[in-house]
Amino acid sequence: MLIQAFNLCKRYENDITALDDITLSINRGEFVFLTGQSGAGKSTLIRLFFREELPSSGYLLISGRNVARLSGRERVNLRRNIGMVFQDFRLLERGTVFDNVAFAMKAVERPWVEIKRKVPEIVKRVGLAGRERELVTRLSGGEQQRVAVARATVNNPLILFADEPTGDLDPDTSRDLMRLFAEINAAGTTIVMATHDRDTVNEMQRRVIALQNGRVISDTMGGWTL
């Protein structure tokens, strides 16, 4: 098991229970959708998986390790094995496409020769070939999304988390992105994607975990279940 959650709860100071007793496990190589209405707790669960926040109670194991008990070095290692696509991209606004993707490799101290070789490869893979020198602020939302995906996957992560990556995309563009995700998944990366995009979920026919008020209400293979 790659990800195992036991009775995860997350409560915020204002007495809001964002997650309530979540128990689930995700295997290596799976492609999982987290669905649910706005406020269901999808983003919160991803934040816990990504260890941006810690659970109020319960345990979360990734590769068999309790993420709440990692040392600084282990935390760094965990992050290096996780790719994250944020809903708001969080790109370097002053940088070009190349800068943004290279940044992910610099951040984990890859040698420069490798960066020069690999960045154009991955940029091509997300369909932005030849546009490395363009400033990301000049790109459309969908194109920026692709840069964010390129950045999240350039270091070949074990797991890719994506929080509503198709949120602002038109149907065609989001279909392209899903094709890319399927490719990345086929290459061995486990993908967990939060979304409330019914069409995308129905098209993909993968495992769907539905949340409601912070609880898992269904966990099935196939399409949208609400």
Place this chain on the structure above:
Amino acid sequence: MKLSSFRYIVPEAFRSMRRNAFTTFAAVATVMITLFLCAIFWLLGQNLDANAAAVESSVELAVYLEKDVPAARVAELREQLLGLEGVASLTFIGKEEALERMNEKFGSLYYVLGDANPLMDGFSLFAEAPEHIAPLAEQIAALPDVQMVRGNDGTVESLFAFTSALRKADFALMCLLGLAAVVLISMSIRITVFTRQKEVMVMKWLGSSNWFIRWPFVLEGVFIGVLGAVMAAAACFYIYSAVGKYLLQNDLTFILFLNVRQVWLPVALFMLGTGVIMGCLGSALSLRRFLNV
């Protein structure tokens, strides 16, 4: 963290310094002023010490006689002085000759005296060793017809006391200005931290190690310290050599002035070391509560 990662770290530090050039400049200037003043005080103290030591180690004693001592009595005194223990040689200096010497030494300073000669007849006495000076001075001062004895007297002690006070003042000054410099460096780095906050957050999410994130900020502090030190050293030694040249050109050679080549190394090392330490302290101060993944 890998050593080869400095390829990414060093340019980042320079980029930050350029990005907030104004605060960087203020921090560099403060470091420079601090180190410059400290070095000048230090060099001044060293020269005063050297002068005092030269006086202390001198074996010369000037014996001044009362007014109008008859020649026979002078001859008698001469025999008496030669008989004392530790006296190596003795020369009689008449008051005319004494005035001439003064004029030679201080130039126009004594023209103001005109024809009046305030000086006295006396002896110039050389002892065999510096330690004979004090007992000799005491014995000679007690002799009749001797007005006073000048030489290695209290002036040396007070000079040493002065230089030691100077050192303390220098130290206090350094602490005070050094503190200001450290605060300015840390302010400059804090601004960098602030402007790079988003970038640093993303680096953490991407799995950067703590030290890989911290190093550019540390280096920024160190560069500011080193830059300030180098500028201070350049200014300080330039001025020091200029003063030396001035003294030489104006025949003020009775002042013992140490050559730059004799003094520069410890002072320069001190400046560089202090610059680096101030830089590190400045970065440590602004990174203390910051940058834990």
